[in-house]
Amino acid sequence: MTSSNTAMDNQDAKQSKENNTNYMARTTKRWVEPGIRLSPKHSNNGDAVHEPVFDVEDFISPGQLYSTESGCLFHAGRILIVLVGLPATSKTLLSVAITRYTRWLGVRTESFHLSKYTKTNTNIPSFLSDEFSTVEGAEFKKEIINKVTNDMIKFFDNGKGQIAIYDALNIRKSERADIKKTFENNNVKVLFVESIVTDPNLMTKNIELAIQSEDYKNWGKHEAIKDYTRRITDNESLYERMSPIEGVSYIKYLNFGERIIMNNTNYGYLVNKIVFFLMNLSNKQGCIYLSRCGRSDSDKYTDDEVLNEEGLKFSEILTKTVIARVKEKGLERKKKAMEFNKNSKDTSVTADPSVNNDDNLNSDSLVVWTAERKRTYDTAKFFKEHGFDVRKRSQLKQLHPGVVADMTMDEIKEKYPNEVEEYERDPYHYRFSRAESYHDLAVRMEPLLLELEHMHNDILIIAHESTLRVLYGYFMACTSLEVPTLDFTRHQLVEISFNPFNNVVTRIPIDI
Structure with missing residues (x-):
């Protein structure tokens, strides 16, 4: 992009703002000042998908096609994706994968994992392992859910968030109805994604991954498998499968993409793009x-x-x-x-x-x-x-590389000094002539x-x-x-x- 083009874009954006459009083009520069760079966020060789969405106000994602003042892309408004399903049904994997892909596209996306909230709470009672089955457990669960809900609303209202992903069981109709009511009252569209696993091999792999978490850090393998299998069985009796009767928009995701069923998913291009992504997603075993x-x-x-x-x-x-x-x-x-x-050997999984x-x-x-x-x-x-x-x-x-093909940096600076200055401002987005x-x-x-x-x-x-x-x-x-x-x-x-x-x-x- 040249300086003249940037000036024209800013002028168009200013006019758009004066016309009070809902999805205004960017009116500020799209790069940070020369010399300002974000340090790599990767720790312990892990990726940065769980880091805060943006550290710089004018940040543009690697695969982002355009930007807006509202922070929302594809004219899709704000969307809450609510995951539904029993333990060991790949919900967290889905949440992280959608987050990574939509962030790459430039959508401000954040994952909210209920399990992470319980782990970071220092006052977790001893009855937590019983799936909140006691009165005290139900109160604690309500407290945690309220905290997650408030954080998601803050993300939409204060963080210019466009997609929040709520990763929890959400297996009861009443819970799903409460979520829908709360967020639609805050002008947020709600889409449920129900992950169902009937393939015993896939279920086994999911359980194997689950017992490697911090929850079972000091457990023996046999005891961990037995406990996690019990959690699945206990929740299965409470599970109310999604159906059109609920009057909500949902996607049923069976055996990690083996089959996909959609109901009333009329939220436009962005949701359709996510559905297409889910159709291509696989439970990868290799590297x-x-x-x-x-x-x-x-x-x-x-x-x-x-x-x-x-x-x-x-x-x-x-x-x-x-x-x-x-x-x-x-x-x-x-x-x-x-x-x-x-x-x-003493459980139902092999x-x-x-x-x-x-x-x-x-x-x-x-x-x-x-x-x-x-x-x-x-x-x-x-x-x-x-x-x-x-x-x-x-x-x-x-x-x-265009016209600078096979040239050294010194040669480029000598022949194209103005272009080098533009390139150094934004080496990701700038292109030399015919490059x-x-x-x-x-x-x-x-x-x-x-x-x-x-x-x-x-x-x-x-x-x-x-x-x-x-x-x-x-x-x-x-x-x-x-x-x-x-x-x-x-x-x-x-x-x-x-x-x-x-x-x-x-x-x-x-x-x-």
Whole structure:
């Protein structure tokens, strides 16, 4: 974007404001001042999906197409998504996944987990483990729900929030009716998402993940499984399934996307986009691996050469490193499944037998995606020799540098001093002449991001650093200020693994 275009946009926005439109264009600058950068929020290698939505008033998300003064996009107003379902039905996973995706699109989204409120309350009574079954427990539950409700209302009213996601059981009709009444009175649309799991293998995996939480930190595996299974059984007797009789808008989400049923979901484009996202979402078991390509004699953008000797050596070592790591992770999953099976012998759940074959790496265990350039595709040559599926993906094409292709920064500053000044203000959104910006790249890659959400097994992506930055930025919930600064070297393989609460990154050395 040029300075003149920015001035025109601001003038249009000013006129729009004078006309009292509901969804006004931005009237302030979209970047922070030069030198002001948000520090990475990731702690303990986890992503930032649970961090506050924005630290800077004028922040724009990586995949955001436009901005408004109201903070609401897609002319959708304010929406509360209420999750419904028994324990171990992937509600938290759904909440976090929707939060990550909608934030990437620029929607101000926050997840509110009821369990997090109970854990942070220092006055939790001893009867909490009995699912609030006593009179005192019911009062405590009411107190906690009121606190969550008030925080969500504050998020909408004071934080310019557009989507709040309420993660709790919400299995009674009366509770759902109270939520609908409270928020519709505050001019917030309410959409219920009922997650139902009937697949025993999926239920088993969910229970296995649940007992790894802090709730069962000092429990034995057998006792934890038994207790969690009891919680499911106790709540099942109270569960009132959603139906059109309730007169609410809802989505029934069966077996994590195996089947989706919608009722009265007439909230427009944003809700339809979320539904489409849920249709592509999968309960991922594998990891995503990110790697640079090997070297050629020329790394220039205008050249497309085959790998040199160093590049071929890197390709060979990368192949060995990835295969060894995938096998290691498979053995870990097998061990956990066998241990779970051993400790669940007195319960109604058993481990998924298919996990026992994870250590036998076959051609279906790993998929390799590469960009279309020769040196990128050739980096995967040894994976092909091992029988793995290697696919060229056009969406992985690196950021187009335009007129500054293959120029050093000193050369660019000398030839395009004004453009460099604009670029340094906003390296994510600015594009040189005939070039792409990182924002252009992120928008171009959205179909690929949805396809990655749909993948079940391990996948290795070999691409240029600019492309890897966008992929990493999405899965680790980075800001648009962070993405251009992310560093990927040929000395490390980046592994992104998934769990219900957040994604975790591990950097694996590549011995070259």
